Amino acid sequence: MTEPTNLPDGSARVRKARPEDLPRVAELAAEHAAYEKATPPAPGLADRLSTLLFGTPAPRLRCFVAELSGTGLIGYATCAPELSTWDGAEYLHMDCLFLENGHRGLGLGPQLVEAVRAEAEALGLTEIQWQTPPWNEGAIRFYDRLGATAKEKRRYTLRTGA
Template structure:
């Protein structure tokens, strides 16, 4: 039975491996060296981590097959906080098994825990499987483009 839970410090190497797979899946550059060292304090900082990490394992203590990360953000237009889901990824062969819904349920649970009324995220326009999945769980979308501006 699939288990979804908060990531633990000892999951970090496996989470970083999932992130690298996710980058390949999204046709992106691989994560820069030292990701675990940068990500650890964000996921496990005190008193409350900046980034919430959720992982899916096929059985308790089994290998990780997916992850989701999210953090509270602010909508200027709404004048309210929302939960921004930065990543949701399932390893090849584990999609279409209901694990994505379990991760999304856990993300919603984190939003409720934080008293937030909405979750927002994005996905590549070519990711038809994800778009169908998000529509099936009741999500709606808006067309926008994401920009990146280096500051270093």
């Protein structure tokens, strides 16, 4: 993965998450939820992420982290393979992409997306899909600059009894 051009060499990088990163990833996920005005993650997120990322021979979830020298982890992206009935094919769903306030615009967002793209290619998947709230105009401009195309849909959730 390449370094951003507007930061000193070696001061920032994107890499795969390691088990010791998970407490900080859980903190970033809580910041992400607050940013999106969503319910915060339930306690124990780092343990649940550990199971999804490292607990099986074929992990269900992938996580990449943005790291700034002298600051630590400042962002993350998560993704997992999903299915499209209409396409009759798998794609990589980017569930989260988040950089802390004050660390956006440094070139790490494109690096996180590139890490997800590389993961899709490694899995033989030809498409990445994700969503963002319609009010998140900064993210929409960012995704448009990447050349992504938007699909207008509304996302619903339905709790189960499990």
